[in-house]
Amino acid sequence: MKSPSSRPAGRRSRLSRALSSRRRHPLAAIAVLVAVLFTCGGAYAALAPSASVSTDAASSTQIDDGKKLFAVGCASCHGLGGEGIVKEDGTVLGPSLIGVGAAAVDFQVGTGRMPMAAPNAQAERKPVAYNDEQIAALSAYVASLAPGPDVPDEEDVDPSAGDVARGGELFRANCAQCHNTTGQGGALSMGQYAPSLTGVSPKHIYEAMITGPQAMPVFNDETIPAQDKQDIIAFLKSVEEEPNPGGLGIGRAGPVAEGLWAWLIGIGVLIGMATWIVTRSSKS
Amino acid sequence: MSAIVNGAGKVVDFVDERITASNWLKRNIRKVFPDHWSFLLGEIALFSFILILLSGVFLTLWFKPSMAHIVYDGAYTPLRGTGMSEAYASTLELSFEVRGGLLMRQVHHWGALVFLAAMSAHMLRVFFTGAFRKPREMNWLVGVTLLFLGVATGFTGYSLPDDLLSGTGLRIIEGGMLAIPVVGTYLSWLLFGGEYPGDDIVSRLYPLHILLFPGLIILLVTVHLMLLWYQKHTHWGGSGKTNKNVVGAPFWPVYVFKAGGFQFIVFGVIILMAATIQINPVWFWGPYDPAVVSAGTQPDWYVGFLDGALRVMPPWEPEIFGYPLTLSVLIPAIILPGLILTPLALYPWIEQYATGDRREHHVLDRPRNQPVRTGIGVAFITFYLQLWIAGGNDFFATVLDIPVNWITRFIQFGLIVLTPLSFWVTKRICIGLQRRDRDTLLHGRETGVIMVSPSGEFSELHEPLDPHSAYDLAFRERQLPIDPGPATDANGVPNPSYKANRRRARLSRFYFGDVVQKPTAEELEAAQHHELERGDRQQELTSGQQ
Amino acid sequence: MSAKSEDMNGHSSSEIVASDRESTPASTSHEADPIADPGLHHPPPRLTDVDPKAERRAERQVAGMFSLASILLVLSIVAYIVFEIAPDDPDDGVSVGDVQISNFTLGITLGLATLLIGLGAVQWARALMKSPELVHERHELRSDDNIREAALADFETGTEETGFGRRKMIRNSLLGSLALLPLPAVVLLRDLGPANGPSPVDAKETTIWSEGVRVVTDVTFQPIRAADLELGQLVNAMPETFEDLPDHGPERINARAKVPVMVIRMAPEELHVAEGRENWHVDGIVAYSKICTHVGCPISLYERTTHHMLCPCHQSTFDLADAGKVIFGPATRSLPQLPLAVDGEGYLIAQSDFHEPVGPTYWER
The missing domain is CATH 2.102.10.10 (Rieske [2Fe-2S] iron-sulphur domain)
Structure with missing residues (x-):
């Protein structure tokens, strides 16, 4: 990166390598955004001026717009009709989207997980590639393929209407095993992970529960009713906004981080002090 | 000034007339304490322990060691209405309803982490400098016991608040006990008062945590300090500092002020940590519920190596006589601590056996001058650190963005390969440093000035060492492996102890076979002669150029 | 004191070690050091030893630290009173932000105060105390042979007086009862587990x-x-x-x-x-x-x-x-x-x- 003028071709290959192996690098997100803008967004902008999209739910023009967007940005992995693509060796390039519903699309595209830069074990949260109207159009299109969970209403996900204490109990019983006690996230097997829930919008938390994105299981409204989900959202937003009364939170990550701090700061500073104590004051 | 002396004099009068105190005082008040930063590691442990005692007493005034079920209605609203134990509720009360309560909790916990870290660092210092050798083997044993008691106190304390992390820790203890052959099931039954978790364990750990373990620690710390006082502190050898004297500042006043001051510094640093860095926020973890677990479940750092060992063990469970022997738990949870503590406790005698050295040692070894001991120490650290990393493998997987399974596999491999490798590398480094010391002694210090002789030969100008530095470098023993002696004596009669001697000689060769000896007086003289000649030649060259 | 330290330096370490070697045949050996002991290296005097101005400065420094500590200790009491954590209405519950402020102010004042007391005391010793570097002799920790023998003899006399070796019956019965003593202590722990209910298995x-x-x-x-x-x-x-x-x-x-x-x-x-x-x-x-x-x-x-x-x-x-x-x-x-x-x-x-x-x-x- 230090010699940008040398060879543009070399720079491109470095970029693509970065895309394939270092997707969680901060630069990768920007690179993905750029790539997406060029391949899909740019093409879409040429096809349909955004101002024409109506906000009415699932109008036929919206579905049509969604279909066009889908063909450009999603069909290469999920198939033209959203039926999914399975390669000859049996690996799934993109799963079928028939019946996943608008909620799944709103979550996956709305958190930037889709479109993915390349098929991978787990999609990352990254800057969103589409604007709100485009996401609504894509959702409407996928929802039109087969019935599935819908995007929740604003009042269903309002944290202020939830019971924080009850939400905490539900969260610890159903979610903390992967996302940790205050939603910091954690490691799963074979390089998968449960992402941090900090900064995730209530709507997306709700959608994740009803659709089960990536490795996450489904928690539908029959077993965890809407009110319970609202309580969980209320708990998450409460701990997110709650200050750390003891000082620096050090990630609320528990004993390993605390042990590192005890050695580095505690023992480190005290050894520094010990070195000062045994030296004589300045010589004449 | 004289007022102070007069006042003290009255006290001394009173005490002296009853227990002949002046006699002792006269001999001890100017006792010499040598200065080196590494001698203060034990003090950090002592002072942080005092702070733990003080903050701990404060905590006991509010904490309720009871597992009775209550529904929380205290000040922390996000948990109101949640069922929990009184122990957890009183921890919340301390954190949110007692001014300074959270501070004391954090002082207590940071203090405990620093206490154990300081003990470990102190023990490593004693090991690497050979301060455990005769006559200090007893104090080494006391130290090993203190470390064990420290871990025990720490772990019982970790278990008291009855939060999700502490309860999960106890569950793992239960699993470890169940793996003990024959009696495991019953031991666990007795400890928990029936099935796990019962409602007794917190009130049973409480007296261990606040009375038995700290009481034993206080007792052994007293013994530790009395032995130290009687045997006098070790010091670094060098010019004027020998095995027969001790050089340093007097106890009164310099040591009293420095150590006393350091006590307040340790207090200050830990309190400042407690003021600014949050530790163990139990209100986030939630009350203990045996049906629930959170991601990122790890123990405090000093138990981390055991948890790591549990994580990297292969799933071994052979059957013996129809009973399962759960080696995958038994080895890391029960056998490994014994495998670490026993050689650690016995090390002074192991080394004594190998070296045949039964003399008193008051001068410390530079770690490089004991390549094998240093290698063993570093290998142990490598082993321990890998287990510790394994104990937080999910944390490191998240932070470093690598699959947790890879970390586990890497450490399984590393424990077997990196541990001996680190021994070998350390030993080679030590021997390299010894060789450099020897060269410096023989040829003087490298100046970095390169000379070219008329014949085109390059050489670096060496400056002779000043006598103090030269003496300090040469101040160490010549270490020769033991000779096992002949297998038969002059008359052909076999020596009955030859086999034992040979075994011992082999071990001794392992310790000292490769060390680089310091130069003899003759070698030194010859080298100096050579350097002088070269210097003369160079002088001639320079004067010739002029 | 200085006379004594010179006295000590008179002993060269090689002499000490040579005598050691005779007492125990060891694998490691000290032979005559290749370089003679040049004696204790005395560091140069401190600035505060020679410059009265520097001495006064150091004195002010130390006094300043102690005084600042006093101020901070008073402030910690002020912080305790001013930064309440109890909510005005108990139904509201605590404000976590208030706890944060209370914890921080109390901790910073108390922590800095103790730290300054410590730094002041150490600085006093480092810069101002005139104590010289002392050399004390060590003595071999082993007791004199005569005393060791005498102690052992006294023990033998005492043992003889008990008749421990001859009176085998009372000796063995005592040992037997002592061996049984721990058993009740262990048995008493039985009721740690519940008396009734199903067996652990x-x-x-x-x-x-x-x-x-x-x-x-x-x-x-x-x-x-x-x-x-x-x-x-x-x-x-x-x-x-x-x-x-x-x-x-x-x-x-x-x-x-x-x-x-x-x-x-x-x-x-x-x-x-x-x-x-x-x-x-x-x-x-x-x-x-x-x-x-x-x-x-x-x-x-x-x-x-x-x-x-x-x-x-x-x-x-x-x-x-x-x-x-x-x-x-x-x-x-x-x-x-x-x-x-x-x-x-x-x-x-x-x-x-x-x-x-x-x-x-x-x-x-």
Whole structure:
């Protein structure tokens, strides 16, 4: 990166390598955004001026717009009709989207997980590639393929209407095993992970529960009713906004981080002090 | 000034007339304490322990060691209405309803982490400098016991608040006990008062945590300090500092002020940590519920190596006589601590056996001058650190963005390969440093000035060492492996102890076979002669150029 | 003092070591040092020793630190009073921000105050105290041979006076009683475990699951209709009978440590049904114990796409599509499966208790 003028071709290959192996690098997100803008967004902008999209739910023009967007940005992995693509060796390039519903699309595209830069074990949260109207159009299109969970209403996900204490109990019983006690996230097997829930919008938390994105299981409204989900959202937003009364939170990550701090700061500073104590004051 | 002396004099009068105190005082008040930063590691442990005692007493005034079920209605609203134990509720009360309560909790916990870290660092210092050798083997044993008691106190304390992390820790203890052959099931039954978790364990750990373990620690710390006082502190050898004297500042006043001051510094640093860095926020973890677990479940750092060992063990469970022997738990949870503590406790005698050295040692070894001991120490650290990393493998997987399974596999491999490798590398480094010391002694210090002789030969100008530095470098023993002696004596009669001697000689060769000896007086003289000649030649060259 | 230290330097270390060598034949040997001991290296005087100005400056420094500490200690009391944490209305609960301020102000004032007292004391010693560097002689710790012999002789005399060697009967009876002394102490611990109830082994083999017990959601205790579960669904569940257990006493919490299950729906074709378990699932709905077979952490880190169940404590990984078999980590046994069925109303019920003990391996298993 230090010699940008040398060879543009070399720079491109470095970029693509970065895309394939270092997707969680901060630069990768920007690179993905750029790539997406060029391949899909740019093409879409040429096809349909955004101002024409109506906000009415699932109008036929919206579905049509969604279909066009889908063909450009999603069909290469999920198939033209959203039926999914399975390669000859049996690996799934993109799963079928028939019946996943608008909620799944709103979550996956709305958190930037889709479109993915390349098929991978787990999609990352990254800057969103589409604007709100485009996401609504894509959702409407996928929802039109087969019935599935819908995007929740604003009042269903309002944290202020939830019971924080009850939400905490539900969260610890159903979610903390992967996302940790205050939603910091954690490691799963074979390089998968449960992402941090900090900064995730209530709507997306709700959608994740009803659709089960990536490795996450489904928690539908029959077993965890809407009110319970609202309580969980209320708990998450409460701990997110709650200050750390003891000082620096050090990630609320528990004993390993605390042990590192005890050695580095505690023992480190005290050894520094010990070195000062045994030296004589300045010589004449 | 004289007022102070007069006042003290009255006290001394009173005490002296009853227990002949002046006699002792006269001999001890100017006792010499040598200065080196590494001698203060034990003090950090002592002072942080005092702070733990003080903050701990404060905590006991509010904490309720009871597992009775209550529904929380205290000040922390996000948990109101949640069922929990009184122990957890009183921890919340301390954190949110007692001014300074959270501070004391954090002082207590940071203090405990620093206490154990300081003990470990102190023990490593004693090991690497050979301060455990005769006559200090007893104090080494006391130290090993203190470390064990420290871990025990720490772990019982970790278990008291009855939060999700502490309860999960106890569950793992239960699993470890169940793996003990024959009696495991019953031991666990007795400890928990029936099935796990019962409602007794917190009130049973409480007296261990606040009375038995700290009481034993206080007792052994007293013994530790009395032995130290009687045997006098070790010091670094060098010019004027020998095995027969001790050089340093007097106890009164310099040591009293420095150590006393350091006590307040340790207090200050830990309190400042407690003021600014949050530790163990139990209100986030939630009350203990045996049906629930959170991601990122790890123990405090000093138990981390055991948890790591549990994580990297292969799933071994052979059957013996129809009973399962759960080696995958038994080895890391029960056998490994014994495998670490026993050689650690016995090390002074192991080394004594190998070296045949039964003399008193008051001068410390530079770690490089004991390549094998240093290698063993570093290998142990490598082993321990890998287990510790394994104990937080999910944390490191998240932070470093690598699959947790890879970390586990890497450490399984590393424990077997990196541990001996680190021994070998350390030993080679030590021997390299010894060789450099020897060269410096023989040829003087490298100046970095390169000379070219008329014949085109390059050489670096060496400056002779000043006598103090030269003496300090040469101040160490010549270490020769033991000779096992002949297998038969002059008359052909076999020596009955030859086999034992040979075994011992082999071990001794392992310790000292490769060390680089310091130069003899003759070698030194010859080298100096050579350097002088070269210097003369160079002088001639320079004067010739002029 | 200085006279004494010179005196000490008179001993060259080689002399000391030479005498040592004679007393114990050792493998390591000190021979005459190749370089003579040049004697103690005295550091140059400190600035405060020679410059009165520097001395006064150091004095002001130390006094300043102590005074500042006093001010901070007073401030800590002020902080205690000013930064209240009790809410105005107890119903409101505490403001966590207030606790943060209280903790920070109290800690900073107390911490800095103690730190400054310490720094001041040390600086006083470092810069101003005139104590010289002292040299004290060490003495061999071993007692004089005569005294050792005399001590041993006294012990022998005393032992002789007891007749310990001759009076074998009283000696042996004393040793016998002393040997028995610890036994009552151990026996007294028996009642640490409950006197009544099932034996530890029996308790491990049964749970409150039994035929026809409905499976209900954890926390909310709602029965689960099989038809309501979607593919990829995870439900953390309990037996219906759990809710009736009393809040107080150990029974409820002990059950919680044994009975929790996770109910999962996967496509029936993804399921490798083990022999003898053909009717344990309901259209791909399976239930497994949440208690890890390694050391008992409750696990439910279920990965929908791979059917892996990961334990967050020690990373044992189980394949729930394949009878809960261990595929990674230290666990040695599969997760116990709870046989499921549906009742007349379509709700999930247990066919029976677990067919094997839940949780970690134990000896009698």
